[in-house]
Amino acid sequence: MKDTRATAGTPTLFTLTTGPVNCYPEVLSAIGQPVLYDYDPAFLAQYETVVLKLQTALGVSTIPVILQGEPVLGLEAAAHSLIAPGDTVLNLVSGVYGAGYGEWLRPRAQAFHEIRVPYDDVIDPAAVAAFLGAHPETAVVAVCHHDTPSGTINPIAEIGRVVRDHGALFVVDSVSAWAGMAIDIEAAGADLLVTGPNKCLGCPPALSILAVSDRAWAKMEANLAVPRGSILSILDWKEAWRAENPFPFTPSVAEINALNAALDLYLAEGPAAVWARHARTAEATRAGVKAMGLALWAAREEIASPTCTAVKLPEGVDETALRDRMKRDYGVVISSGRAETFNRLVRIGHMGPTAHPIYAVIALTALGGALAGLTGRNIDIGAGIAAAEAVMRG
Numbered sequence: 040m041k042d043t044r045a046t047a048g049t050p051t052l053f054t055l056t057t058g059p060v061n062c063y064p065e066v067l068s069a070i071g072q073p074v075l076y077d078y079d080p081a082f083l084a085q086y087e088t089v090v091l092k093l094q095t096a097l098g099v100s101t102i103p104v105i106l107q108g109e110p111v112l113g114l115e116a117a118a119h120s121l122i123a124p125g126d127t128v129l130n131l132v133s134g135v136y137g138a139g140y141g142e143w144l145r146p147r148a149q150a151f152h153e154i155r156v157p158y159d160d161v162i163d164p165a166a167v168a169a170f171l172g173a174h175p176e177t178a179v180v181a182v183c184h185h186d187t188p189s190g191t192i193n194p195i196a197e198i199g200r201v202v203r204d205h206g207a208l209f210v211v212d213s214v215s216a217w218a219g220m221a222i223d224i225e226a227a228g229a230d231l232l233v234t235g236p237n238k239c240l241g242c243p244p245a246l247s248i249l250a251v252s253d254r255a256w257a258k259m260e261a262n263l264a265v266p267r268g269s270i271l272s273i274l275d276w277k278e279a280w281r282a283e284n285p286f287p288f289t290p291s292v293a294e295i296n297a298l299n300a301a302l303d304l305y306l307a308e309g310p311a312a313v314w315a316r317h318a319r320t321a322e323a324t325r326a327g328v329k330a331m332g333l334a335l336w337a338a339r340e341e342i343a344s345p346t347c348t349a350v351k352l353p354e355g356v357d358e359t360a361l362r363d364r365m366k367r368d369y370g371v372v373i374s375s376g377r378a379e380t381f382n383r384l385v386r387i388g389h390m391g392p393t394a395h396p397i398y399a400v401i402a403l404t405a406l407g408g409a410l411a412g413l414t415g416r417n418i419d420i421g422a423g424i425a426a427a428e429a430v431m432r433g
């Protein structure tokens with residue numbers, strides 16, 4: 040009989056990626072609300088409400104900023120706004136995103152330094168302390184919280200303590216970690232934490248979210264090189280949250296409505312419960328991966344992310360062929376590696392609506408089945424599912 044799947048394939052049934060992720064149904068219906076004029080009093084009130092709700096969700100004492108573009112806008116804006124002429128900058132690199140961020144920091148820094156570790160490992164806070172001891176002039180330190188193309192979590196609370204003791208400003212890319220795991224932004228001393236609603240909050244990619252400390256505002260206000268009247272300006276949006284103040288330009292009305300719905304879901308479920316289901320989904324996935332005889336990418340399981348599981352590609356397996364097979368035969372889409380991690384791992388996302396342990400069973404079935412089909416290897420999918428289910432049963 041002809042295998043019709045070979046030509047047609049299964050439609051995408053499960054998007055188990057590391058972002059963009061599929062959205063919560065409530066978020067999708069919020070996008071379909073009427074798009075109000077941005078100066079309609081109802082939208083002005085809505086914008087203020089969303090920013091204040093966001094402040095609650097972030098757990099910070101300062102008013103956060105929403106920039107009208109997906110999170111790379113927030114990251115680029117942070118580099119432009121926080122680095123002043125003459126600054127010495129330290130970038131911490133444990134993966135592709137951390138390394139990429141250096142390309143925005145370097146041109147603005149008077150002196151630019153990096154601490155690099157292999158991409159299956161994380162930054163050691165003691166190394167940061169040693170560097171700052173030797174370079175007391177360091178003004179800005181940047182780190183990627185969850186370097187998504189490696190699925191590893193940097194110890195930002197410990198790094199932040201070192202940076203705060205030294206007095207430098209601390210920039211954190213927490214795009215794919217925030218809202219998927221516990222993070223006390225102020226205790227970690229993060230002066231500019233950049234995140235977005237398109238990962239663990241289950242929204243489409245369209246907005247940047249920035250938690251800004253008083254120290255960061257002061258630095259930006261004193262910075263002669265700070266962007267103003269620009270898409271990259273953070274300062275332009277400082278007062279825009281108040282209903283009586285103007286917007287610098289038209290905000291993304293539909294996406295603000297979507298963010299509002301996502302924040303309502305997040306706060307109603309309770310952040311701790313949301314983080315717990317992310318952690319349990321990742322734990323179930325890791326247990327299943329190991330039980331099927333596959334290896335995790337992370338050098339040590341303690342540093343593996345609760346929002347993404349990176350699985351080492353077995354020798355000789357082509358990642359594109361593997362992911363194509365998962366899509367064709369199972370309707371499951373997962374993420375590839377990026378740059379240095381491309382064709383060395385695949386990633387199963389546990390973010391927002393897919394951060395429920397039952398999705399581990401789906402991902403493991405598709406991954407194990409596709410690998411067995413491609414390589415002819417005997418993969419014990421049943422053992423993988425049993426191990427995941429044992430975590431679910433608790």
Ligand SMILES: *Cc1c(COP(=O)(O)O)cnc(C)c1O
Nearest residue numbers: 058110111136185187212214215
């Ligand atoms: C997703 C993500 C971003 C935003 O970049 P995209 O263009 O959405 O991929 C930035 N940093 C990290 C760590 C991310 O995971």
